[in-house]
Amino acid sequence: MTKEEVKGANEAEQQAQSKKALKKQQKEAEKAAKKAEKQAKLAAEQQSTEEDDFAKDRYGVSPMVQSQQKLDRVLVRIQELTPKKADQLIWVRARIHTSRAKGKQCFLVLRQQQFNVQALVAVGDCASKQMVKFAANITKESIVDVEAMVRTVDQKIESCSQQDVELHVERIFVISQAEPRLPLQLEDAVRPEGEGDEQDGRATVNQDTKLDNRVIDLRTTTSQAIFRLQSGVCQLFRDTLTNKGFVEIQTPKIISAASEGGANVFTVSYFKTSAYLAQSPQLYKQMCICADFDKVFCVGPVFRAEDSNTHRHLTEFVGLDIEMAFNYHYHEVIDSITDTMVQIFKGLRDRFQTEIQTVNKQFPSEPFKFLEPTLRLEYKEGVAMLRAAGVEMGDEDDLSTPNEKLLGRLVKEKYDTDFYVLDKYPLSVRPFYTMPDPNNPKYSNSYDMFMRGEEILSGAQRIHDAQLLTERAQHHNIDLEKIKSYIDSFRYGAPPHAGGGIGLERVTMLYLGLHNVRQTSMFPRDPKRLTP
Amino acid sequence: MPMYQVKPTSGSDIKIDLPTCMYKLPNIHAQGGSYNEHALQNGEVDPALQALEARQDEILRRLYELKAAVDGLAKTVTTPDADLDATTLSQGSTASVFTGTTDLDSLLGKDLGALRDIVINANPTRPPLSLLVLHGLLCQKYRVLSSVHVHSSVSSVPPQLLSCLGPRHADSYARHHFQLGFTLIWKDVPHVQMKFSTQKMCPIEGEASVARFLFRLLAAEPRDAAAATQVDGWIDTAVFQMAEGSAKERAAVLRALNSALGRGSWLVGQELSLADIVCASSVLQTGSASSAPPNVQRWLKCCENLGYFSCISPLLP
Numbered sequence A: 001m002t003k004e005e006v007k008g009a010n011e012a013e014q015q016a017q018s019k020k021a022l023k024k025q026q027k028e029a030e031k032a033a034k035k036a037e038k039q040a041k042l043a044a045e046q047q048s049t050e051e052d053d054f055a056k057d058r059y060g061v062s063p064m065v066q067s068q069q070k071l072d073r074v075l076v077r078i079q080e081l082t083p084k085k086a087d088q089l090i091w092v093r094a095r096i097h098t099s100r101a102k103g104k105q106c107f108l109v110l111r112q113q114q115f116n117v118q119a120l121v122a123v124g125d126c127a128s129k130q131m132v133k134f135a136a137n138i139t140k141e142s143i144v145d146v147e148a149m150v151r152t153v154d155q156k157i158e159s160c161s162q163q164d165v166e167l168h169v170e171r172i173f174v175i176s177q178a179e180p181r182l183p184l185q186l187e188d189a190v191r192p193e194g195e196g197d198e199q200d201g202r203a204t205v206n207q208d209t210k211l212d213n214r215v216i217d218l219r220t221t222t223s224q225a226i227f228r229l230q231s232g233v234c235q236l237f238r239d240t241l242t243n244k245g246f247v248e249i250q251t252p253k254i255i256s257a258a259s260e261g262g263a264n265v266f267t268v269s270y271f272k273t274s275a276y277l278a279q280s281p282q283l284y285k286q287m288c289i290c291a292d293f294d295k296v297f298c299v300g301p302v303f304r305a306e307d308s309n310t311h312r313h314l315t316e317f318v319g320l321d322i323e324m325a326f327n328y329h330y331h332e333v334i335d336s337i338t339d340t341m342v343q344i345f346k347g348l349r350d351r352f353q354t355e356i357q358t359v360n361k362q363f364p365s366e367p368f369k370f371l372e373p374t375l376r377l378e379y380k381e382g383v384a385m386l387r388a389a390g391v392e393m394g395d396e397d398d399l400s401t402p403n404e405k406l407l408g409r410l411v412k413e414k415y416d417t418d419f420y421v422l423d424k425y426p427l428s429v430r431p432f433y434t435m436p437d438p439n440n441p442k443y444s445n446s447y448d449m450f451m452r453g454e455e456i457l458s459g460a461q462r463i464h465d466a467q468l469l470t471e472r473a474q475h476h477n478i479d480l481e482k483i484k485s486y487i488d489s490f491r492y493g494a495p496p497h498a499g500g501g502i503g504l505e506r507v508t509m510l511y512l513g514l515h516n517v518r519q520t521s522m523f524p525r526d527p528k529r530l531t532p
Numbered sequence B: 001m002p003m004y005q006v007k008p009t010s011g012s013d014i015k016i017d018l019p020t021c022m023y024k025l026p027n028i029h030a031q032g033g034s035y036n037e038h039a040l041q042n043g044e045v046d047p048a049l050q051a052l053e054a055r056q057d058e059i060l061r062r063l064y065e066l067k068a069a070v071d072g073l074a075k076t077v078t079t080p081d082a083d084l085d086a087t088t089l090s091q092g093s094t095a096s097v098f099t100g101t102t103d104l105d106s107l108l109g110k111d112l113g114a115l116r117d118i119v120i121n122a123n124p125t126r127p128p129l130s131l132l133v134l135h136g137l138l139c140q141k142y143r144v145l146s147s148v149h150v151h152s153s154v155s156s157v158p159p160q161l162l163s164c165l166g167p168r169h170a171d172s173y174a175r176h177h178f179q180l181g182f183t184l185i186w187k188d189v190p191h192v193q194m195k196f197s198t199q200k201m202c203p204i205e206g207e208a209s210v211a212r213f214l215f216r217l218l219a220a221e222p223r224d225a226a227a228a229t230q231v232d233g234w235i236d237t238a239v240f241q242m243a244e245g246s247a248k249e250r251a252a253v254l255r256a257l258n259s260a261l262g263r264g265s266w267l268v269g270q271e272l273s274l275a276d277i278v279c280a281s282s283v284l285q286t287g288s289a290s291s292a293p294p295n296v297q298r299w300l301k302c303c304e305n306l307g308y309f310s311c312i313s314p315l316l317p
Helices: A003-052 A129-137 A207-212 A221-243 A282-290 A331-351 A353-362 A379-388 A401-415 A466-475 A484-488 A504-512 B032-041 B047-077 B086-097 B104-108 B129-141 B207-217 B225-243 B247-263 B274-285 B294-306 B308-315
Strands: A059-061 A089-102 A105-112 A115-122 A143-152 A165-176 A267-270 A273-277 A295-303 A316-325 A375-378 A419-423 A446-451 A454-462 A497-503 B117-122 B144-151 B180-186 B193-195
Touching: A059 A129, A089 A115, A089 A129, A089 A165, A105 A129, A115 A129, A129 A165, A221 A295, A221 A316, A221 A331, A221 A353, A221 A504, A282 A295, A282 A316, A282 A497, A316 A331, A316 A504, A331 A353, A331 A375, A331 A419, A331 A446, A331 A454, A331 A497, A331 A504, A353 A504, A375 A379, A375 A401, A379 A401, A379 A419, A401 A419, A401 A446, A401 A454, A401 B117, A401 B193, A446 A497, A446 A504, A454 A504, A466 A484, A497 A504, B104 B207, B129 B144, B129 B180, B129 B207, B129 B274, B129 B308, B193 B207, B207 B225, B207 B274, B225 B247, B225 B274, B247 B274, B247 B294, B274 B294, B274 B308, B294 B308
Parallel strands: A059 A165, A115 A165, A375 A419, B117 B180, B144 B180
Antiparallel strands: A089 A105, A089 A143, A105 A115, A143 A165, A267 A273, A295 A316, A316 A497, A419 A446, A446 A454, A454 A497, B117 B193
16 A cells, blocks of 8 residues: 555545544533533532531531640540430540431441440431531541430430430531541451351451451450450459569560570571570579569560461460469469469459450350369379270370360369369470479479360479489480570579469450450461561 | 856767868867877977067067167267267267268279269359268268369359368378369359269259268168168158248148157167258258257257267358
């Protein structure tokens, strides 16, 4: 094809096109005109309505709070909204939990932590049509300030924690707006397992999504309750031990040598050399005992480089550790620890009943049962019970996880307790620093404590004699050079002592009967998760 | 002769045709005197003497019975009221009361290395007093590891209920030193419940049934079926009509006890039995001891004097 030919063809095409284009343009112009007309109409309407909007000072988006002014306005907590406050005009700051517009009215559910209340914006004396529309369009999870009249209701509002009152909104201002698209819906995140089947189309949120968006997940009533209860565990642990005359100590987390043998430690670079993250504060607790602190405890992070992706392992968790010098028998220490646990359980039972109920709604479980004083069985008896149930195991075999669970069930069946101590473990399954039993060299003065059939504490009377410690370490083929500082700390006189440590997350999980320790760790760390 | 005479109804000279198929015997009436002499000659005892001997035996037997009854009474009568320590004496008398030998292996099955632990769940509002009495008896017979626990379903328990099994055993740190475990758990249960082997045995419900189980461990069950039935009858009366019954039923039980105790010093047989333990416990528990009829009062006194009931006195209303 020559150039001209091409040109001619193009022209012809262009002509044809221009005809089409003309038509198109015409149409578009018509469309635009219509649109403009519409818009003008709308604008006019809006103008007219805006002029009509008598309530425009009663709603809006507040300027960002930069501490411009210090108002004396009293904000009422949602949990305090009871029929006692009926017919009072109050201010509330809360999140929009849900909103539902229905003609001339809009129902909002306002939430504050685990409490929520129904609020109603209805066209009337103080609310205009525009105000209702504004309220309906506020995105979920936004924080609002609301002035409202408290009214009692005839029929209980089943979906809210404040069932006897509702708020009739007179003013509403947005303090902080949430993005319209939430990564997960709160209602989905608290839906009980199994209820959100694919058949009924209701969604549940899987664990990873929850953990990726922890900040929203933590707003759910379940999470709120879990972490309030966890704080209670810590508080009760501290209070009980302080009352018993224990001293709280802080131990270093960056250490030069692995405290328990050497496996499962994280290595970190430490200037020109390397260091380890503490696996347990054991050495330091024992050093405090040797330094005459008599009874010590500490609450702090513990690191385990175990590459196990189970429901109960974390690489970083909060350890509640106890170490105590005793007079004659290490059972004095068991009694102290078990009594502390019982006080924690009693405190939780008596002071955190609402939280327990809240968690139970999403994750139903039997209430935690325990005995006071705590049941103590001996390892031999445990083995005998397992054998009677048909398990084949040797006298000195360690308990496997399924056997632990089975033993927990057997003990529960007979004694109806979810918490017990198993005493006198075989020496061969315990670490080298465990004191051997005085009467039978095959056994040791060591104990484990179990909650709902899962081990939560492992402890023992420690060898406080450098000579015996050296022998035991050699028996276990441990390099004496590596544990020299540990052995040396017993050379200058050490009182007999025993202790143990529990994991806060595990205790919370097992007390509530949850199935994953990640639910009770605020920002869990496991082999696959380092964020958030 | 003060008696009237009757004419013979037939003449003595009647001839009877005797059949020939039968053998003949000499007329014993006609030759009475000679027959006796003949027997004596053969070295046999005169029946009169025999009768005399039988009467003597009977008297001796009744004397022995009386002696046994007096011995039984003496046990209670000679127990001091105030001066002597009742517990030391009771140990002496227990030895004589519950002498049956027992082998726990045969009663409870073979020992697998675990402590044979009897777990009893009881409601602190109604402490099972009879079981506490039986616990005391078990302790005298075996090395028993006793422990009291409070279950989380109960918020608080009065201190006397925590110490109702006596002070902690000095060796309680070594569980394998004991033959038997007695674990009392105060728990929110409608009825007393006992668990022993969760695999081989279903839980035993009710104070009466548990009491029977524990009493069997003492091997003091009456051998005789009639007595055993009587004991069972009294136990059920005590549990269903005394402890759980109305005021009317209680009064009836007290009357029945009173009349039974009028016939002997104990409810069944000549010695303290499970019937006495359970009945006395329920009378004491219902607080009807002070208003009880005289025989019941006397019997309660005897029970207390034996010392078995001292462990429950701090728990009485």
